[in-house]
Amino acid sequence: MNREGRGATTPITTGTPAPTTFTGNHALELEEGLLFEIGRTEVTGVDIEDAGDFTSRLGGHERKLSLDLPGLAEPEAMRHYVRLSRQNYGIDSGLFPLGSCTMKHNPRLNEKMARLPGFADVHPLQPASTVQGALGVIKELSRWLLSLTGMQAVAFTPKAGAHGELCGMMAIKAAHIANGQKRDIVLVPESAHGTNPATAALIGYQVKSIPARADGTVDVESVKAALSPQVAALMLTNPNTCGLFERDVVEIADAVHAAGAYFYADGANFNAILGKVKVGELGVDAMHINLHKTFSTPHGGGGPGAGPVVLSAALAPFAPVPAVVTDGESLRLVEEEGEAGADQALGRMSAFHGQMGMFVRALSWMLSHGADGMQQASEDAVLSANYIRACLKDVMSVPYGERPAMHEALFDDAWLEGTGLSTLDIAKALIDEGYHPMTVYFPLVVHGAMLIEPTESESKASLDLFIGALRDLAFAAKAGEKERFLGAPHYAPRRRLDETRAARAPVLRWTRPPLAEAAE
Amino acid sequence: MTIRYSKDHEYVRLEGDVATVGISHYAQEQLGDVVFVELPAVGKIVEQGGEAAVVESVKAASEVYAPVSGEVVEVNSELEATPATVNEDAEGKGWFLKLKLASQDEFNALMSEADYKAYLESL
Numbered sequence: 001m002n003r004e005g006r007g008a009t010t011p012i013t014t015g016t017p018a019p020t021t022f023t024g025n026h027a028l029e030l031e032e033g034l035l036f037e038i039g040r041t042e043v044t045g046v047d048i049e050d051a052g053d054f055t056s057r058l059g060g061h062e063r064k065l066s067l068d069l070p071g072l073a074e075p076e077a078m079r080h081y082v083r084l085s086r087q088n089y090g091i092d093s094g095l096f097p098l099g100s101c102t103m104k105h106n107p108r109l110n111e112k113m114a115r116l117p118g119f120a121d122v123h124p125l126q127p128a129s130t131v132q133g134a135l136g137v138i139k140e141l142s143r144w145l146l147s148l149t150g151m152q153a154v155a156f157t158p159k160a161g162a163h164g165e166l167c168g169m170m171a172i173k174a175a176h177i178a179n180g181q182k183r184d185i186v187l188v189p190e191s192a193h194g195t196n197p198a199t200a201a202l203i204g205y206q207v208k209s210i211p212a213r214a215d216g217t218v219d220v221e222s223v224k225a226a227l228s229p230q231v232a233a234l235m236l237t238n239p240n241t242c243g244l245f246e247r248d249v250v251e252i253a254d255a256v257h258a259a260g261a262y263f264y265a266d267g268a269n270f271n272a273i274l275g276k277v278k279v280g281e282l283g284v285d286a287m288h289i290n291l292h293k294t295f296s297t298p299h300g301g302g303g304p305g306a307g308p309v310v311l312s313a314a315l316a317p318f319a320p321v322p323a324v325v326t327d328g329e330s331l332r333l334v335e336e337e338g339e340a341g342a343d344q345a346l347g348r349m350s351a352f353h354g355q356m357g358m359f360v361r362a363l364s365w366m367l368s369h370g371a372d373g374m375q376q377a378s379e380d381a382v383l384s385a386n387y388i389r390a391c392l393k394d395v396m397s398v399p400y401g402e403r404p405a406m407h408e409a410l411f412d413d414a415w416l417e418g419t420g421l422s423t424l425d426i427a428k429a430l431i432d433e434g435y436h437p438m439t440v441y442f443p444l445v446v447h448g449a450m451l452i453e454p455t456e457s458e459s460k461a462s463l464d465l466f467i468g469a470l471r472d473l474a475f476a477a478k479a480g481e482k483e484r485f486l487g488a489p490h491y492a493p494r495r496r497l498d499e500t501r502a503a504r505a506p507v508l509r510w511t512r513p514p515l516a517e518a519a520e
Numbered sequence: 521m522t523i524r525y526s527k528d529h530e531y532v533r534l535e536g537d538v539a540t541v542g543i544s545h546y547a548q549e550q551l552g553d554v555v556f557v558e559l560p561a562v563g564k565i566v567e568q569g570g571e572a573a574v575v576e577s578v579k580a581a582s583e584v585y586a587p588v589s590g591e592v593v594e595v596n597s598e599l600e601a602t603p604a605t606v607n608e609d610a611e612g613k614g615w616f617l618k619l620k621l622a623s624q625d626e627f628n629a630l631m632s633e634a635d636y637k638a639y640l641e642s643l
Contacts, residue, residue, distance in 0.1 A: 194581070205569075411609070440579075440581060441579045444580060444582075499553075499578045500553035500555060500578055502554050503553075503555035503556070503576075503578055504553075504603065504604065
């Protein structure tokens, strides 16, 4: 049972505020209906010629009823999406402090590279001889990932972090099977990302939780006590979700290996150690790398993830296909399990070669930063997080004492005691200040957690404004200005939503309001 | 009829050799509005400390660990339709499952109501 201490969500205000204008718009904030509400079935933005007389070859399987799809003229369609986009908040509109998500700026150079026809217009089934440049990107990206991690092999096809975890854990399972080992337990620390135990459970492992020490890090002794010939792997995030570097990681890795198990590292927080630590030297056997976090490819609705996995020498033979290999002067793909070089491959994680567009963007970021630039990016991200922590710790409360954070600043809700306000209220008030809220109530081991990850993208002025907003909120909370919080967000297009009702009685399907003319 | 509590905030109410398991009033308060409950199949053997059910609130999903070992003999399937019962009456109508108790010793070793109260104050 977790103890995060979120109170019941009793919405103070629900629904739309009463319109103060005829249209419901508020100047530049424009109301917008659903496509089905604003579209008309008799309208279309495309001229389609009448088919004239024709003989159907569908044998009576033609659709008899109208599709009932909304039609819009082009300017209407354009306005619809532009208006919706204005109600969105993204890294391009402002600081996005969502902890554990590494919402960093996506440089436009990456986009320019990804749009080069040689990358954008290729098809995965083209002969390898016609896509040597694209294969070269995969090869070069892999080389960088191996050099940054000190590992032996890359599985580049996983499509996101959790898919990468699955790939890494499948490699571990394949290795145990190849070694004739029957092991069924995976150890996961309390502070892990929720995807870790989910991944282990998905491929049939039992998950055993490892408690955290009072300082927020994993207890080596607990790991040692939990290790047995039944344990297949330990999954550890470093730095962990409390933003703390696991100092005993080498001792933990040694203990895991001595017990015949493998060490899976969750690479979600790689931005904190990029260019500073080679995880291979920490004893890691597999780690996924979120290109969409650390390497600046768009995410959070802005683009697909990409979660390549780096593998140690022990797991490298089990990497999935395809693999890009050098063949004389050219590159080719090893596509079949059992082929030379893939005789122990665990299979295939995806139909084709992974998120090609993201590979180009990530490599573009790597090459434009260089090894020294990436190191500085990591240092700046850590510095920014600690700056926020240092500037707020006198008004908010910091768990785990005086130890500096890594890439994210973690606060608990002890400072809200007696104010009648919760972490959620602070997050909602931050929306009124024009920020996306930080991660709240995660990690679960911290009461009323607020997890802030500024990344290296923010200038000092931007950080100072954000810190100013949070300090102001903290003072207001302590001064008893409850309405500012309980009614928040006051200025968003929608006021506070009823999350409980949304979860208990979700409306998942739009139904046309009963109209007389809709019956025809 | 006696009640015992685990450190993970589950309770066990023993009647004969049937143990009714749920989450404590304190636990539901901490979780916030419960929106989903996943229950085990009847007949499943659960071990003390193993996952017995899943409870999801507006904020997070948490495992409910079996405070004692035993075989699941009944589940409160009404919770699947009305998870709010867990908030309204955690230690009454909001029970999760009934186990055929495997070990009286495991039950005896859990906290009494008074001990649990003292434990909560220490948190």
